Amino acid sequence: MSAAVLPSPRAAAALVRAGFRRYASYRAATLAGAVTNTFFGVVKLSILFAAADAAGGAVAGYDRAALSTYTWVAQGMIAVVVLFGGAELAERVRTGDVVIDLGRPVHPVAVWLAEDLGRAGQACLVRFFGPLAFGGLVFGLSVPRQPATVPLFVVSAVLAVVVSFSCRLLVNLVAFWLLDVRGVLSVYMVASNVLSGLIVPIAFFPGWLQGLARATPFPALVQVPVDIAVERVTGTDALLALAGQAAWAVGLLAAAVWTLHRGTRRLVVQGG
């Protein structure tokens, strides 16, 4: 990608804002989502507390405070990194509307990424801070002991959004080959929910499954930012974890750009 095909800083900022405002117009859906994520957070945390109590106060190094923080940060991340996936772009490929995105003077991946960052920012407001505030008030959270924890978490969360964007983009781009991506999307949903550490922390998994999960980009979506938030990973380890996320982000973005290029070469625009 040469500089000329990237949006100018002004255009990038406008696109981020547009992504933010687009999702801000669906207030009822946002609220319903936050309530659902909070409800399941209560269920999940009750089970995790029971497990911790049975194990004598902590499981796999997570005590009650860490489990609470893990649960509420993870529940908050669901919407920010769209763990349940979406087929918006695949739909644009299926209907042929993708010609509009391809006909702009800037690279479509840059436009989509900017809009997705805006979407994630909007998701933070209610979908992230909502469950987190509820959890803090009702169950209490572990308070960070190190000043670096919050900025490290923010960087990690942004990288998580970029990794998530690239994964979802790749899944959606399959639509250039298979017009119906629902099958691929379900596989992605199951894999991302389990292997990201959303259901239970990856440290709870048997050794072989931990190994498998760490070979995928999914822990970069939830487990890595959460472990930074609960200060399981700190200092140099935290920086290494961010580097790992960044590597996935760059690699997957490049793969998505390449896949889009291949896809457009064989494009048959649907619907005339």
Added chain:
Amino acid sequence: MIVELDGLSRHFVVRRPTGRFRREKRVVRAVDGISFTVAAGECVGYIGANGAGKSTTIKMLTGILVPTSGRVRVTGLEPVRQRRELARRIGVVFGQRSQLWWDLPLAESFRLLAAIHRLEPAVARARLDRCVDLLDLAAFLDTPVRQLSLGQRMRGEVTAALLHAPRLLLLDEPTVGLDIVSKEALRAFLTEERRVAGTTILLTTHDLSDIERLSDRVVVVDSGRVVHTGGLAGLAAAAGVDRVLVVDLAEPAPPLEGVPGTRFLSAEAGGLRQHLALTGSAAAAVAAVSARVELRDLTIAEPDIESVVRRLYHRAAATRPAGS
């Protein structure tokens, strides 16, 4: 030349199951060796029936679709290789798709497009103000695009396509689904845009009046091939397809032969309803008819593009040497 096509073709391979396991491969020649040019400032109508290859051609002109063979140049650029550079020089309106941001107010789409095209805010402002004025957009600038009527949205689409002052405007069925008033408003605006900015226009349409109102010249395609190019003066006449005046009379009358500007075609119901082919102005013909008999009702049947294209195609086929 703003647009140059030389032997442009696009073939699609369609696979069709013919038995339980067997699939038949069939090559569809959507565009099959099309050549024509459009000079700066011209407005060319690109017409043909459904499936004639119009949209496929437009997509190759924008660089979105890779040609199978042939050469294409748009504003001097090679569309597929220089697609994004070209996007700064052309504006495109697909009548059945939207380039606006669906969930956001219309004005927001214009701000985004101005930023994407790196327009100076003052320049963008001036161009937008002109469109808002001429296309009457002010009332719904703050309405989310998904809530606009089709007519309002199309006016928004045309503005979006013209914001960056493109040299070439590609319009793919811009009036499809619009009511008469919206169609007229759009045509008047496009005429004005050509006069003021000298924008070159290539337009596909199913509506013969779009062509008559807007274009200097037509290229007619059928089955992926050019069957007619030329001025549109008497396009319908050239094809031997007439506008037909149908008159319902108060009382049965003998055939209305010899009415100036018409040719008698047929009569029904013992002369109560008569069909006259119009060779001149409809108004003069109606006046001449009503001078002779008492009119109860009348309609004018415009030739549709399909019949014009079909006639032109058959004529081209008849004059083509055998075996070519």
